[in-house]
Amino acid sequence: MSATIVQNKEYKNKQKTKDNFISAIIGFFAFVWIFPILWTIWTSLRPYNDIISYGVFSWPRHLNLDNYFQAFRVMGLTKYFLNTLYVMVPSVILILFLGSLIAFVVSRYSFRFNLTLLLFFTAGNMLPTIATYIPVFWLYIKIGDLFGNRSLLYNNYFGIILIHVAFQVGFATFVLSSYMKTVPKEISESAILDGCSVFRHYWNVMLPLLRPPLAALGVLMSCWIYNDFFWALILMSEDSKRPVTSALRQLQGQYVTDFNLLAAGASIVAAPTIILFLVLRKQFVSGLTLGATKG
Amino acid sequence: MKTAAVNRNVRSRRSLSRNDRFTLSAFVGIPTLLQIVFLWFPTLVTVVLSFTYWNGINVSDIKWAGLANYKNIFFGSPVFYDALKNNVVWLLWFTFIATPLGILLAYQFDRKIKGHQIYETIFYMPVVLSLAIIGIIWNFMLQPGGFVQGVMGRDIGNAVSIWGNYSINSYVIMAVASWRHIGYIMLLYLAGLKAFDSSLREASAIDGATEWQTFRKIIFPTMRPVNVIILVITIIDSLRAFDLVYIIYGTSTAWPLLNILAFQNFAGQGISMKGAAYSVIALVLCVVPILVYLRNVFKEDLE
Numbered sequence: 001m002s003a004t005i006v007q008n009k010e011y012k013n014k015q016k017t018k019d020n021f022i023s024a025i026i027g028f029f030a031f032v033w034i035f036p037i038l039w040t041i042w043t044s045l046r047p048y049n050d051i052i053s054y055g056v057f058s059w060p061r062h063l064n065l066d067n068y069f070q071a072f073r074v075m076g077l078t079k080y081f082l083n084t085l086y087v088m089v090p091s092v093i094l095i096l097f098l099g100s101l102i103a104f105v106v107s108r109y110s111f112r113f114n115l116t117l118l119l120f121f122t123a124g125n126m127l128p129t130i131a132t133y134i135p136v137f138w139l140y141i142k143i144g145d146l147f148g149n150r151s152l153l154y155n156n157y158f159g160i161i162l163i164h165v166a167f168q169v170g171f172a173t174f175v176l177s178s179y180m181k182t183v184p185k186e187i188s189e190s191a192i193l194d195g196c197s198v199f200r201h202y203w204n205v206m207l208p209l210l211r212p213p214l215a216a217l218g219v220l221m222s223c224w225i226y227n228d229f230f231w232a233l234i235l236m237s238e239d240s241k242r243p244v245t246s247a248l249r250q251l252q253g254q255y256v257t258d259f260n261l262l263a264a265g266a267s268i269v270a271a272p273t274i275i276l277f278l279v280l281r282k283q284f285v286s287g288l289t290l291g292a293t294k295g
Numbered sequence: 296m297k298t299a300a301v302n303r304n305v306r307s308r309r310s311l312s313r314n315d316r317f318t319l320s321a322f323v324g325i326p327t328l329l330q331i332v333f334l335w336f337p338t339l340v341t342v343v344l345s346f347t348y349w350n351g352i353n354v355s356d357i358k359w360a361g362l363a364n365y366k367n368i369f370f371g372s373p374v375f376y377d378a379l380k381n382n383v384v385w386l387l388w389f390t391f392i393a394t395p396l397g398i399l400l401a402y403q404f405d406r407k408i409k410g411h412q413i414y415e416t417i418f419y420m421p422v423v424l425s426l427a428i429i430g431i432i433w434n435f436m437l438q439p440g441g442f443v444q445g446v447m448g449r450d451i452g453n454a455v456s457i458w459g460n461y462s463i464n465s466y467v468i469m470a471v472a473s474w475r476h477i478g479y480i481m482l483l484y485l486a487g488l489k490a491f492d493s494s495l496r497e498a499s500a501i502d503g504a505t506e507w508q509t510f511r512k513i514i515f516p517t518m519r520p521v522n523v524i525i526l527v528i529t530i531i532d533s534l535r536a537f538d539l540v541y542i543i544y545g546t547s548t549a550w551p552l553l554n555i556l557a558f559q560n561f562a563g564q565g566i567s568m569k570g571a572a573y574s575v576i577a578l579v580l581c582v583v584p585i586l587v588y589l590r591n592v593f594k595e596d597l598e
Contacts, residue, residue: 245425
């Protein structure tokens with residue numbers, strides 16, 4: 001008996017040394033991982049001329065936030081940030097709203113097409129973007145012409161919002177419906193027995209219960225839509241209307257010679273998602289994992 | 296349990312008023328309509344267009360092409376095979392290197408090794424960045440005057456081109472893509488491991504199994520459902536790959552992928568609908584993994 005305990009202790013000590021070793025190796029890789037981000041921030045704090053005259057690894061003569069002020073002034077980032085908000089806020093609200101509607105119906109009412117509907121929405125989320133973009137482009141112009149206003153959808157925030165909603169609502173539906181399965185049916189039962197209308201059943205009974213997954217999804221969707229640069233490049237013809245990530249893509253070409261300024265711009269644009277992630281990490285993780293592994 | 300639930304549903308449905316029926320139809324109808332019009336219909340149009348010649352302007356100009364676009368791709372476009380090769384390289388790299396690394400990290404973090412919380416945050420950080428930003432960040436690392444060139448002892452004046460060097464750019468692209476992918480997989484797997492019964496692990500430790508044996512013989516097999524989903528996600532992501540390479544090379548075919556060719560042939564002035572045909576090929580390759588994914592995720596419902 002005591003022999004096994006001693007053996008066990010020995011084993012544990014051995015494992016501890018091993019674990020420290022593993023931790024050190026992973027720590028090294030973690031440093032490698034974060035290095036490009038740190039390097040970008042470092043670059044953004046130095047004037048371009050320093051690097052030109054003294055080299056990449058030179059000891060910094062000047063360290064300041066000039067590039068950051070410059071980025072806001074020259075690149076007009078404030079305007080682009082506002083554009084992002086115009087697209088992001090309505091998109092996220094609509095995605096959550098529409099996704100919760102489908103999830104609600106599918107999980108609370110039995111319909112012949114329940115599963116088909118769910119499969120249809122989930123599969124829609126996995127279609128490659130490229131396979132849709134020419135017809136979408138063409139459809140936007142045609143719908144605009146139909147209403148006598150070519151920029152009803154094309155080159156309009158409304159169009160970008162619509163395409164984000166169409167693409168992401170499937171993911172929201174999937175996540176919310178798997179969450180709703182865990183909500184006891186009895187709650188809905190009694191709501192129906194009490195004579196609740198379908199709308200009140202949804203709005204007053206289910207929606208409050210969905211707060212945790214809605215929060216998680218909201219964080220995740222905000223991040224995805226904030227990060228998307230593709231649709232705004234395709235569907236916005238005016239530069240000044242583009243959201244900040246697409247604008248950055250354009251500015252990259254314009255300021256390619258002053259990469260310290262560009263580094264400051266990239267750091268500014270990256271900051272919201274990184275801060276969001278650090279502060280709301282739990283929401284982030286649960287939004288993603290609810291969807292992917294149905295945990 | 297299941298039949299009871301179904302009965303309840305049926306009962307509740309029978310008691311629906313006309314108003315409620317209307318609400319329900321609206322609840323289902325509006326999102327469905329949106330999906331059909333802006334997602335499924337365009338996809339279908341792309342499939343049809345892949346069999347036509349069209350300049351993309353007037354509908355009346357569409358001409359039937361039969362299989363000509365596909366013939367052209369398979370027999371007249373060597374770049375297609377380069378793209379296919381790159382997609383396969385991407386797929387193999389992700390499946391056999393990046394994804395296992397993510398799983399390995401998740402396993403170590405789940406054991407709560409020293410510093411695991413900070414490590415988790417760091418490894419996940421690239422995942423929250425936009426690819427537009429990732430492109431810029433890696434440019435700082437690799438461009439003339441950047442860090443890597445500095446390490447190689449090259450100043451701005453005598454820098455080498457890394458993106459343009461065909462013997463190494465595949466590795467560089469894979470490295471940058473993995474920078475993002477590994478953190479993503481790590482997080483998914485970690486969530487799966489949280490649901491794992493830790494008493495199994497303790498039992499095997501008491502039996503004298505090493506950590507590696509425990510992982511290989513006990514944890515990995517038990518995690519099968521998660522493994523399948525992660526594998527399928529990896530495959531779909533590899534076949535859909537586009538953004539990162541587009542950020543680096545634009546529409547040039549310096550490092551072609553199926554979706555890059557699709558985009559390039561659409562965005563170009565071409566009158567053929569070769570771009571549509573390229574995206575249909577990429578789409579068809581995605582169909583099987585998507586079906587596998589759906590089947591796994593909705594296993595209980597399908598039975």
